[in-house]
Amino acid sequence: AQTIHQWPVAEIKAVGSPLSLGCTIKGKSSPNLYWYWQATGGTLQQLFYSITVGQVESVVQLNLSASRPKDDQFILSTEKLLLSHSGFYLCAWSLGRGASDTQYFGPGTRLLVL
Amino acid sequence: AQSVDQPDAHVTLSEGASLELRCSYSYSAAPYLFWYVQYPGQSLQFLLKYITGDTVVKGTKGFEAEFRKSNSSFNLKKSPAHWSDSAKYFCALEGGGSNAKLTFGKGTKLSVKS
Numbered sequence: 001a002q003t004i005h006q007w008p009v010a011e012i013k014a015v016g017s018p019l020s021l022g023c024t025i026k027g028k029s030s031p032n033l034y035w036y037w038q039a040t041g042g043t044l045q046q047l048f049y050s051i052t053v054g055q056v057e058s059v060v061q062l063n064l065s066a067s068r069p070k071d072d073q074f075i076l077s078t079e080k081l082l083l084s085h086s087g088f089y090l091c092a093w094s095l096g097r098g099a100s101d102t103q104y105f106g107p108g109t110r111l112l113v114l
Numbered sequence: 115a116q117s118v119d120q121p122d123a124h125v126t127l128s129e130g131a132s133l134e135l136r137c138s139y140s141y142s143a144a145p146y147l148f149w150y151v152q153y154p155g156q157s158l159q160f161l162l163k164y165i166t167g168d169t170v171v172k173g174t175k176g177f178e179a180e181f182r183k184s185n186s187s188f189n190l191k192k193s194p195a196h197w198s199d200s201a202k203y204f205c206a207l208e209g210g211g212s213n214a215k216l217t218f219g220k221g222t223k224l225s226v227k228s
Binding site: 032034036042043044045046049059090094100101102103104105106107108 | 146148150156157158159160163165204208214215216218219220221
């Protein structure tokens with residue numbers, strides 16, 4: 001069975017500080033990976049997606065970047081946090097590129113920027 | 115452009131009643147439609163999806179949804195509702211783009227009173 005792990009569980013960071021969030025998928029080779037962001041009490045917005053190692057596509061510009069250094073790892077980062085970066089960051093995976101593939105979400109990382 | 119509308123921000127009902135959460139979408143081609151549930155403080159869990167074929171799809175936790183092309187709707191149903199169904203429910207559409215982007219509605223917060 002596939003498992004998805006995100007770290008850290010929660011972060012409190014200062015404006016202007018750097019950030020790195022991680023996501024690891026176990027039990028599935030070459031998954032499609034996604035980063036989503038959810039503002040507090042709000043809906044979800046896709047930020048990035050990746051279909052293979054070393055390839056990441058940006059969907060929304062939020063002064064964030066993403067990388068996929070390994071087949072099972074997806075990293076979200078920024079050098080300078082903004083207040084607007086606060087929220088819930090969710091990593092998701094799917095089996096392939098088919099549009100009907102179900103995306104399964106990780107436990108998420110809560111970020112508060114002060 | 116694609117969009118999802120969940121017109122009811124909050125729905126409250128009594129345990130044992132039937133629940134129906136509304137979802138409408140706008141998309142120029144055949145949509146792939148999903149329902150996810152988010153319990154307080156948790157990530158998203160997949161409930162069900164419509165790809166093609168039978169317009170009534172059954173999912174986990176006793177939920178089902180009916181796809182109606184005539185009025186572009188994909189309403190979620192369950193009978194009877196249980197207090198443990200209290201959560202936020204998100205309807206999502208995937209339009210088949212290369213990024214498999216899920217477009218989410220704003221969600222409906224369901225409260226089931228025992």
